[in-house]
Amino acid sequence: MDKLINDFSFGLFVWVSIIFVVLIILMRKFAWKPILEALNSREEGISNALKAAENAKKELEALNADNERILKEARAERDVMLKEAREIKEKIVSEAKGEANAEAEAIITNAKAAIELEKQAALTELKTQVAGISIDIAKKIIKSELASEESQLALVEKSLNEVILN
Amino acid sequence: MLTLVPSFTMNANDDQHQSDAHHEEATHHENNEHDHEALPHSEEEGYNDGVNSKEEVAEYIQHHLGDTHDFIFFSDEAAGHHYGFPLPIILVDNGLKVFMSSEFHHGDKVVKKGDTHYRLYHGKIYKTDAEGTIQYDEHHHPTNAKPLDLSITKNVFSILVISIIMLLLFRSLAKGYKNGPIPTGFARVLEPLVIFVRDEIARPNIGEKKYRKFMGFLLTVFFFIWITNLLGLTPLGINVTGNIAVTICLALFTFIIVQFSGNKDYWKHIFWMPGVPVPMKIVLAPIEVLGMFTKPFSLLIRLFANITAGHTVVMGILAVIYIGKETLGTGGSIGVSLFLTLFINVIELLVAFLQAYIFTMLSSLFIGMAVEEHDHH
Numbered sequence: 001m002d003k004l005i006n007d008f009s010f011g012l013f014v015w016v017s018i019i020f021v022v023l024i025i026l027m028r029k030f031a032w033k034p035i036l037e038a039l040n041s042r043e044e045g046i047s048n049a050l051k052a053a054e055n056a057k058k059e060l061e062a063l064n065a066d067n068e069r070i071l072k073e074a075r076a077e078r079d080v081m082l083k084e085a086r087e088i089k090e091k092i093v094s095e096a097k098g099e100a101n102a103e104a105e106a107i108i109t110n111a112k113a114a115i116e117l118e119k120q121a122a123l124t125e126l127k128t129q130v131a132g133i134s135i136d137i138a139k140k141i142i143k144s145e146l147a148s149e150e151s152q153l154a155l156v157e158k159s160l161n162e163v164i165l166n
Numbered sequence: 167m168l169t170l171v172p173s174f175t176m177n178a179n180d181d182q183h184q185s186d187a188h189h190e191e192a193t194h195h196e197n198n199e200h201d202h203e204a205l206p207h208s209e210e211e212g213y214n215d216g217v218n219s220k221e222e223v224a225e226y227i228q229h230h231l232g233d234t235h236d237f238i239f240f241s242d243e244a245a246g247h248h249y250g251f252p253l254p255i256i257l258v259d260n261g262l263k264v265f266m267s268s269e270f271h272h273g274d275k276v277v278k279k280g281d282t283h284y285r286l287y288h289g290k291i292y293k294t295d296a297e298g299t300i301q302y303d304e305h306h307h308p309t310n311a312k313p314l315d316l317s318i319t320k321n322v323f324s325i326l327v328i329s330i331i332m333l334l335l336f337r338s339l340a341k342g343y344k345n346g347p348i349p350t351g352f353a354r355v356l357e358p359l360v361i362f363v364r365d366e367i368a369r370p371n372i373g374e375k376k377y378r379k380f381m382g383f384l385l386t387v388f389f390f391i392w393i394t395n396l397l398g399l400t401p402l403g404i405n406v407t408g409n410i411a412v413t414i415c416l417a418l419f420t421f422i423i424v425q426f427s428g429n430k431d432y433w434k435h436i437f438w439m440p441g442v443p444v445p446m447k448i449v450l451a452p453i454e455v456l457g458m459f460t461k462p463f464s465l466l467i468r469l470f471a472n473i474t475a476g477h478t479v480v481m482g483i484l485a486v487i488y489i490g491k492e493t494l495g496t497g498g499s500i501g502v503s504l505f506l507t508l509f510i511n512v513i514e515l516l517v518a519f520l521q522a523y524i525f526t527m528l529s530s531l532f533i534g535m536a537v538e539e540h541d542h543h
Contacts, residue, residue, distance in 0.1 A: 004410055007232065007410055009290075009319070012321055012322060015316065015318070015325070019325050019329055020325075020390070023329045023390070024383055024386045027333065027385070027386045031340050032382050034340035035343065035357075036378070039364075042347040
């Protein structure tokens with residue numbers, strides 16, 4: 001202890017105190033303050049960047065979810081549209097079929113009617129022709145049969161006979 | 167520390183070949199110191215080289231641990247040459263007296279300034295007469311009057327150099343941030359250390375809200391102690407943090423900062439401890455007041471003792487080269503000594519950091535205790 005006290009140098013103590021005070025002041029002003037500020041701002045920057053990244057991630061997730069939803073909706077809509085289209089198609093086809101059938105029916109009916117008409121006309125004509133021909137034949141027969149007097153008398157006779165019989 | 171080897175070599179040669187002539191060389195510094203202890207040891211010195219050598223080693227270590235008025239890297243004891251440079255002497259004694267330490271010729275010459283004579287003796291400057299007479303008391307301490315010595319000694323010089331190094335280093339780190347948030351080059355080594363002091367020492371001990379105010383002191387003290395400790399391990403042979411005046415000064419800073427930043431709660435806990443019975447309050451008050459002083463005292467002793475012990479051990483083991491020469495042989499003693507010195511030096515590297523860490527850590531702990539907000543139940 002005695003030696004320790006003897007070793008203590010007042011001059012050194014004074015110098016160390018002065019130098020140390022000056023050193024602290026200078027270091028604070030020129031070194032520690034800018035360093036700590038830079039470190040703080042950098043750390044803030046990093047944490048902000050991390051937060052921003054986190055937010056961006058969340059936004060992206062939301063966006064993805066949105067996209068998914070929209071896609072789903074679009075898909076559903078497409079399905080509905082396809083279904084509707086199919087229905088419309090079927091309806092149109094069936095309608096067309098119906099119409100076509102009806103028309104075909106009408107055409108056939110018309111055709112049948114026309115055929116009937118034609119047939120009737122043909123038949124009538126045939127009948128008149130047959131009648132004419134028959135009359136001609138009859139005329140010819142009568143002419144030939146009633147050419148002589150006897151035959152005329154015979155016919156009268158015969159006709160009279162027939163009338164009596166009746 | 168390795169450059170000390172040549173001077174040891176000189177000593178050893180001196181011992182072996184010129185032990186008889188030893189006393190006649192009362193002209194240079196080392197032997198001047200011997201004057202002081204010449205009387206009790208003169209008989210042994212006469213016929214026992216080993217003891218003489220050990221004495222010299224002890225003397226040399228003492229000399230290294232102390233402060234000097236000139237910066238000497240190594241000395242040739244036999245020729246009386248000292249390799250280094252002088253430093254200014256500033257004395258306050260009937261006015262300011264400034265001159266270079268070279269005028270003392272390493273203690274060989276008496277310097278006359280004004281009408282007072284001064285003599286450099288055992289690293290201290292005494293007033294004396296033209297012949298340089300030194301009076302002793304019964305404990306063999308000089309009784310001559312001492313002028314107020316404000317010289318730029320080796321330690322003051324070292325501290326100035328270290329301060330400039332610190333300013334340059336951290337100024338460059340601070341400037342580096344202007345070019346971008348990420349430091350480059352050597353600043354990359356410094357930045358984690360600054361962050362370490364902030365996040366591992368100041369923040370947890372002082373608290374998030376108040377730590378910022380004390381960062382200037384804590385960072386300065388941390389890097390000052392660490393760099394000083396590290397430079398103490400280099401062959402420059404400086405021993406700043408192993409000097410009691412330096413550690414007292416550092417601890418005093420902590421003490422003053424703690425007392426001045428102490429809040430109401432801090433003083434209340436010292437003088438009127440809440441939550442204990444009144445008689446206990448009265449008993450606790452003096453203990454707590456004592457605690458105010460023992461805390462920084464433990465700081466200054468811890469740092470001083472650790473660094474002094476480290477330097478003493480390293481130098482002592484280096485001296486094994488010369489002292490153990492007879493028992494181990496030259497090669498053996500060098501081998502043992504260098505191996506052990508390397509081992510201790512590596513430990514000292516750790517100690518250098520550890521002491522800086524502990525000093526800063528405890529300082530911030532004490533500050534934290536002083537500024538803590540107690541929520542009373």
